[in-house]
Amino acid sequence: xxxxxMEFMIFFPxxxxxxxxxxxxxxxxxxxxxxxxxxxxxxxxxxxxxxxxTVITYGSGLFLQKIKETSWDNLRKIKYKKYMVAFSFIxxxxxxxxxxxxxxxxxxxxxxxxxxxxxLHAPAFDIMLPVGISFYTFQxxxxxxxxxxxxxxxxxxxxxxxxxxxxFPQLVAGPIERSKNLLKQLDKPQKxxxxxxxxxxxxxxxxFFLKVVxxxxxxVFVDTVYGDYQTYQGMYLIVATVLFAFQIYCDFYGYSVxxxxxxxxxxxxxxxxxxxxxxxxxxxxxxxxxxxSLTSWFRDYLYIPLGGSRKGKIRKYRNTMLxxxxxxxxHGADFTYVLWGGLNGGYQVxxxxxxxxxxxxxxxxxxxxESLGHRILCMSATFxxxxxxxxxxxxxxxxxxxxxxxxxxxxxxPWILYDGSLYDCGLDSRNFNMMLLCLCIxxxxxxxxxxxxxxxxxxxRQDGWFRCILIAGCIWAILTFGIWGPGYQDVNFIYFxx
Numbered sequence: 001x002x003x004x005x006m007e008f009m010i011f012f013p014x015x016x017x018x019x020x021x022x023x024x025x026x027x028x029x030x031x032x033x034x035x036x037x038x039x040x041x042x043x044x045x046x047x048x049x050x051x052x053x054t055v056i057t058y059g060s061g062l063f064l065q066k067i068k069e070t071s072w073d074n075l076r077k078i079k080y081k082k083y084m085v086a087f088s089f090i091x092x093x094x095x096x097x098x099x100x101x102x103x104x105x106x107x108x109x110x111x112x113x114x115x116x117x118x119x120l121h122a123p124a125f126d127i128m129l130p131v132g133i134s135f136y137t138f139q140x141x142x143x144x145x146x147x148x149x150x151x152x153x154x155x156x157x158x159x160x161x162x163x164x165x166x167x168f169p170q171l172v173a174g175p176i177e178r179s180k181n182l183l184k185q186l187d188k189p190q191k192x193x194x195x196x197x198x199x200x201x202x203x204x205x206x207x208f209f210l211k212v213v214x215x216x217x218x219x220v221f222v223d224t225v226y227g228d229y230q231t232y233q234g235m236y237l238i239v240a241t242v243l244f245a246f247q248i249y250c251d252f253y254g255y256s257v258x259x260x261x262x263x264x265x266x267x268x269x270x271x272x273x274x275x276x277x278x279x280x281x282x283x284x285x286x287x288x289x290x291x292x293s294l295t296s297w298f299r300d301y302l303y304i305p306l307g308g309s310r311k312g313k314i315r316k317y318r319n320t321m322l323x324x325x326x327x328x329x330x331h332g333a334d335f336t337y338v339l340w341g342g343l344n345g346g347y348q349v350x351x352x353x354x355x356x357x358x359x360x361x362x363x364x365x366x367x368x369x370e371s372l373g374h375r376i377l378c379m380s381a382t383f384x385x386x387x388x389x390x391x392x393x394x395x396x397x398x399x400x401x402x403x404x405x406x407x408x409x410x411x412x413x414p415w416i417l418y419d420g421s422l423y424d425c426g427l428d429s430r431n432f433n434m435m436l437l438c439l440c441i442x443x444x445x446x447x448x449x450x451x452x453x454x455x456x457x458x459x460x461r462q463d464g465w466f467r468c469i470l471i472a473g474c475i476w477a478i479l480t481f482g483i484w485g486p487g488y489q490d491v492n493f494i495y496f497x498x
Contacts, residue, residue: 001041002493003258004212011038015168016265020192027189028163031266035168039131046130049099053092054165057140058158060088061147065154081148088144096137099130104333132172134330138297140165143179145301152179160186167268169259173252173493175273175293182268190267195460198467202456203261205474206445210254211493212482214438217431218247220483224426226394229404232425234411237404239422244394245387246439249278252291255493276446278386281378283347286386294330298323317352321345336392336401343389434481 001007015034022030040047063084067077097105102125113120143164146152155161164183170176190196225232225240232240256273263270277289287295303323309316321342328341361367367374388405395401416422423429448455459467 001038003255003262004208007041012262019266024189028160028186031168031186032159032163032166035163035166035171038168039166039171042131043128046133049095049130049133050136050166051162052095053137053140054162056091057088057144057165058155058161060084060144061154061161062156064144064147068150085144085148089141092137092141096133099127099133101329101333102127135174135176136165136171138294139176142176142297142301143183146179152183155179155183167263169262169266170256170270173255173259174291175256175259175271176297177270177293181271185268193267196267197265199456199460200261200264200266201471202459203264204258205261205471205478206456207254207256207258207261208478208482209438209474210250210257210442212254212478212484214435214442215247215250215254216483217427217435217438218243218250220426221422221432221435222247222394226404229400229407233407234413235416236413236422236425237408239417240425241387241391241394241404241408243435245278245383245390246442248390248393249274250442251493276449278383279379279446279450280382281375282382283344283351283385286382287344287348294327298327302326313352317349320348324348331393336395336398339398339401340389340392343392344386347385347389 001011011034015031019027019030036047036050039050064081067080067084070077072080106123110120143152143155143161147154155164160183163186164177164179167177167182167186222240222244225236226244229237253274260270260272271293273292275289275292277286280286280289303319306319306322307315308319324341324345325338326341327344328337328339331337331341362369369375391404392398392401395404420429423432427435445455459470462470
């Protein structure tokens, strides 16, 4: 069941209505049932995987708590706590590896043997990737680590913990919530508040705009060009690559905002997953603003345990590269994603290495880092670096990505920008101009966020009649200008494949 489907438009109001009618003790059970139903709409059998991860991490948490409460000496406690964490991680990651990486691993081994002229006949498994497995696995594992680090007490109520792992708004594509935030809120269900519900609905409408009106419209152009890059060369690919950066942003940001809005209607606050990332002035700054829940997960549970930046620059560079290579692999079982992660890690390492040189240039030319011109220059450079890496994320194979890069450099056809040729790439002039207008709206919204202006709070301060007209107008605009298939067919979210 997709957020942008007719089924969800029926499912969500029913869930909300029943949730606020039920007595306090029954609310968690209802949300748990609704969450499992939501997930089982894709493949009912794969609900067993969520249950498996839930049982393992729930039990691990209880055992960790028991170990901490024993009279053992500290060394013995630490030893057995590490065993329990390893047990939880190995079982959960084994399931993730089988469903997501088993074929990739066999293909890599087969290619490795082929390099030394040995033909290896490795088996191929016909496995359908469970939706959201990477997200809920990481969320469950973070709970195990939080209990291990004494940051929270182990949750004793199994049903509440099961809801934490499977909470439907953020189940399949995040944000990856922390137990310290979500479990506490699930323990104290809120009463219905009209103001909070209104804010949640505004968030959901913004998310639907980003996904249905903007991301899916951009996707038509990008898919046309990347799907036939040998025909659409040079400037076509440059335009498509720039647009893909906004497509994936709007698609994933749209999902996160809808998830935040749906949770807020239910009285639950989810974390912000995006903070105007394309307004960042460095690649490191971009990653502090993009997919914040995953970036912070890798920082807290991989980068810092590896030593972070505490053991010298060489170790810091190594840890940074390792984190981004793993992040790339997390996104998909293909070397294109690993290379994408490696590029982003390499940008940051190189940026750290040449920082003294950049500081000298700024000082020598008396540049002002906070000036508008300097910030625009840095934002443009950051966007170009990040966007170049997106080529490898979007391409089907590394060889395809390299051919696309070559075409961008070699083929010179700038006239397509003004002779109407761009209107032959899936979007006619009306839809292409609509896309540009919507991109301007997105830029305005991100600039407001950068300045600390919450547009929905501005709307909340207006008269009731104005808010009603605005919400009705937004719904009409989404239905009218959204990219729909026959019968208002829904389009999948990009990050569902991860």
